[in-house]
Amino acid sequence: xxxxxxxxxxxxxxxxxxxxxxxxxxxxxxxxxxxxxxxxxxxxxxxxxxxxxxxxxxxxxxxxxxxxxxxxxxxxxxxxxxxxxxxxxxxxxxxxxxxxxxxxxxxxxxxxxxxxxxxxxxxxxxxxxxxxxxxxxxxxxxxxxxxxxxxxxxxxxxxxxxxxxxxxxxxxxxxxxxxxxxxxxxxxxxxxxxxxxxxxxxxxxxxxxxxxxxxxxxxxxxxxxxxxxxxxxxxxxxxxxxxxxxxxxxxxxxxxxxxxxxxxxxxxxxxxxxxxxxxxxxxxxxxxxxxxx
Numbered sequence: 001x002x003x004x005x006x007x008x009x010x011x012x013x014x015x016x017x018x019x020x021x022x023x024x025x026x027x028x029x030x031x032x033x034x035x036x037x038x039x040x041x042x043x044x045x046x047x048x049x050x051x052x053x054x055x056x057x058x059x060x061x062x063x064x065x066x067x068x069x070x071x072x073x074x075x076x077x078x079x080x081x082x083x084x085x086x087x088x089x090x091x092x093x094x095x096x097x098x099x100x101x102x103x104x105x106x107x108x109x110x111x112x113x114x115x116x117x118x119x120x121x122x123x124x125x126x127x128x129x130x131x132x133x134x135x136x137x138x139x140x141x142x143x144x145x146x147x148x149x150x151x152x153x154x155x156x157x158x159x160x161x162x163x164x165x166x167x168x169x170x171x172x173x174x175x176x177x178x179x180x181x182x183x184x185x186x187x188x189x190x191x192x193x194x195x196x197x198x199x200x201x202x203x204x205x206x207x208x209x210x211x212x213x214x215x216x217x218x219x220x221x222x223x224x225x226x227x228x229x230x231x232x233x234x235x236x237x238x239x240x241x242x243x244x245x246x247x248x249x250x251x252x253x254x255x256x257x258x259x260x261x262x263x264x265x266x267x268x269x270x271x272x273x274x275x276x277x278x279x280x281x282x283x284x285x286x287x288x289x290x291x292x293x
Contacts, residue, residue: 007071188228224263
């Protein structure tokens with residue numbers, strides 16, 4: 001297959017592209033800068049210059065390919081401008097692929113279901129601070145009605161691995177270094193789902209090859225890692241204590257992420273696609289030490 005990938009030079013894209021090429025697929029990677037283009041070309045993919053606002057480029061990429069994997073997003077991804085840009089990109093892909101039966105994978109985030117791990121069958125309710133992103137995910141799934149093999153790949157809070165520099169684990173490490181303590185909120189029992197980036201990449205590859213239209217797939221390796229355990233693992237490497245801190249000691253998105261219990265299951269995904277996470281879990285990955293070099 002010839003697959004058009006947005007975000008090809010990013011953290012997850014840099015794992016997805018080699019996974020696709022290694023399985024015999026051709027990849028066309030969207031690149032918005034010379035630096036990104038160099039990364040994409042260096043992985044053995046064809047470069048298509050443009051960004052998510054270039055709907056003509058996005059349409060050409062979709063029309064010239066056998067499927068689309070949409071990984072790119074505008075930072076921060078929850079602003080109105082970012083979600084509108086994403087909505088236009090998704091509609092552009094859906095329109096370009098309509099009537100073809102070709103795959104369109106859209107990236108989302110695992111949802112929160114109070115009191116239990118979320119599953120792939122839970123309803124996507126557009127509410128709260130990410131309501132606009134949920135609406136975009138629902139619009140993507142609706143493309144199945146236009147004969148597009150549309151599916152969602154739901155990513156957990158931590159997509160970890162060697163080389164991660166901008167995710168929530170690096171943010172927690174930076175906060176711990178600045179404060180001299182590895183903090184968590186409350187009793188630290190709130191849980192994060194997590195997945196190794198190489199396991200996530202393999203799921204994207206399996207999904208573009210065989211996921212059924214309308215599928216919601218949870219890219220989850222660790223169902224739920226307590227935030228206290230994350231803080232303690234970081235503390236062992238920084239030689240710092242781990243303890244509960246007031247919420248105001250943390251900035252931005254870390255507050256809801258540390259205070260909300262959000263485990264997620266990938267049992268259905270594993271059954272549907274035969275996918276099984278094989279790489280280190282989050283705590284083992286932190287213990288390997290590469291985050292601290």
